[in-house]
Amino acid sequence: MLLPVMLLLLAPPLLLLQLFSPVAAPFSQPWRRTPLKASPGVGRPEVISGNRSSGVLTDAEVAWLAATHELVILSGATQDPTNESACGELRIADAARRLKAANSSVRVFVYFPSSKDEAKIQHYCGEDAFTRHPEWRVKLSNGSDFRDSSGAFAHDLSQPVVRAWWIASATNASFFAHFDGVFADNAIANADQLITADKTRLGGKLGAALLAGQQALYSELRQQLQQMKPGASVIFNGIREGQGFAAIPNLLPHADGGEMEGWLNGIHQRFANGSLNPALVLPTMHALLNVSAQPHNDEKQVLLKAVPGGGLFPPSAGKPHWSAAEYRDVAARRYHFPLAAFLVLAGPRWLLDYTWGYRSYDYVPPVDDSGTVPGLPNIQSMAPLGWYPDFLRAPGTPLGPASYDGAYTFSREWTGVSVSVNVRDESATLTWK
Numbered sequence: 338m339l340l341p342v343m344l345l346l347l348a349p350p351l352l353l354l355q356l357f358s359p360v361a362a363p364f365s366q367p368w369r370r371t372p373l374k375a376s377p378g379v380g381r382p383e384v385i386s387g388n389r390s391s392g393v394l395t396d397a398e399v400a401w402l403a404a405t406h407e408l409v410i411l412s413g414a415t416q417d418p419t420n421e422s423a424c425g426e427l428r429i430a431d432a433a434r435r436l437k438a439a440n441s442s443v444r445v446f447v448y449f450p451s452s453k454d455e456a457k458i459q460h461y462c463g464e465d466a467f468t469r470h471p472e473w474r475v476k477l478s479n480g481s482d483f484r485d486s487s488g489a490f491a492h493d494l495s496q497p498v499v500r501a502w503w504i505a506s507a508t509n510a511s512f513f514a515h516f517d518g519v520f521a522d523n524a525i526a527n528a529d530q531l532i533t534a535d536k537t538r539l540g541g542k543l544g545a546a547l548l549a550g551q552q553a554l555y556s557e558l559r560q561q562l563q564q565m566k567p568g569a570s571v572i573f574n575g576i577r578e579g580q581g582f583a584a585i586p587n588l589l590p591h592a593d594g595g596e597m598e599g600w601l602n603g604i605h606q607r608f609a610n611g612s613l614n615p616a617l618v619l620p621t622m623h624a625l626l627n628v629s630a631q632p633h634n635d636e637k638q639v640l641l642k643a644v645p646g647g648g649l650f651p652p653s654a655g656k657p658h659w660s661a662a663e664y665r666d667v668a669a670r671r672y673h674f675p676l677a678a679f680l681v682l683a684g685p686r687w688l689l690d691y692t693w694g695y696r697s698y699d700y701v702p703p704v705d706d707s708g709t710v711p712g713l714p715n716i717q718s719m720a721p722l723g724w725y726p727d728f729l730r731a732p733g734t735p736l737g738p739a740s741y742d743g744a745y746t747f748s749r750e751w752t753g754v755s756v757s758v759n760v761r762d763e764s765a766t767l768t769w770k
Contacts, residue, residue: 474491552588576596641682661708
């Protein structure tokens with residue numbers, strides 16, 4: 338049974354070690370490299386350091402992603418400028434087809450948001466039905482629509498008809514053939530996350546119903562996937578620091594995996610100057626160690642997303658106005674700590690994502706010193722020229738669970754590497770064997 342979240346947040350570090358008996362999760366085979374996950378947007382425009390996403394993955398980008406990543410999540414589809422009637426789902430389905438053709442073993446997931454109608458912005462045709470049914474939106478007690486801070490409506494997942502629409506849209510046979518699962522973004526880990534904006538009018542009863550609806554959504558989606566495509570799975574994005582840890586006991590049992598976005602980089606884990614706050618990082622490390630230690634989680638896919646710039650600027654400031662070359666330099670210098678921390682924590686099916694963002698140029702390294710993305714001479718890569726050499730080295734299998742010194746240091750032995758991290762000074766050691 339997973340630990341109550343409050344115990345993880347309130348218990349001192351030494352007690353946290355005693356709250357569970359760690360065991361080494363069984364690895365079916367040695368890791369020949371660190372398992373990686375990518376989420377390259379396909380078409381949604383975003384400008385960073387002069388870059389604008391092209392909308393279509395080049396053949397070189399497809400080849401790189403398929404060869405170096407075990408899991409690719411395709412998201413951000415806009416309408417095809419050459420065919421405005423085409424659905425966004427069909428556009429990313431073509432990218433999925435090309436990825437699978439390049440490497441049949443790469444797993445490709447389709448993006449669909451759990452709790453709000455963000456997909457409408459991305460021109461998913463499956464969202465049309467939600468737009469036509471305002472009664473499917475979460476309502477306040479006065480009958481008005483609940484909107485989040487971005488202005489988006491919320492899916493009322495407590496209604497079976499809404500869950501049925503969601504599942505049918507995310508797994509439509511017209512585009513799902515080349516996908517291996519669904520990535521459900523915007524998960525609500527507990528009722529308070531949804532009702533904070535208006536607790537008085539929404540109240541805990543509705544929040545609890547919406548949480549139960551989301552649990553039912555993932556369970557029903559898993560059943561549908563197994564009927565359609567045995568082996569397909571659902572991963573949600575919603576493990577967060579603090580109250581977001583509720584996603585572990587509340588949602589993980591209902592899904593095949595979950596992502597912790599902003600891992601080691603979130604505003605809840607750092608001081609105002611950007612440096613790690615050990616008092617907040619330690620509960621995160623122990624909560625994830627607890628997931629890894631539970632035998633019933635051996636098959637869970639846990640995705641950890643780290644951003645290179647953690648500690649270099651206040652987390653509330655967002656990305657700085659650097660040149661692409663500066664982004665590449667920072668990424669090259671700072672990957673050792675998240676890699677070592679990942680290897681300290683990892684279970685058999687865990688994956689790491691270490692990039693600045695969610696565009697292909699965040700993942701694909703440049704062709705040469707010019708810094709440009711393969712096949713896109715006007716787009717600058719945010720990944721270093723030499724990429725991350727240690728990602729391609731073989732960790733092997735863990736010789737046991739992680740050890741903790743009772744203060745700030747975690748370490749673990751693998752057959753191929755010895756790893757150690759100190760969360761006070763954000764240092765790491767990787768000694769390859």
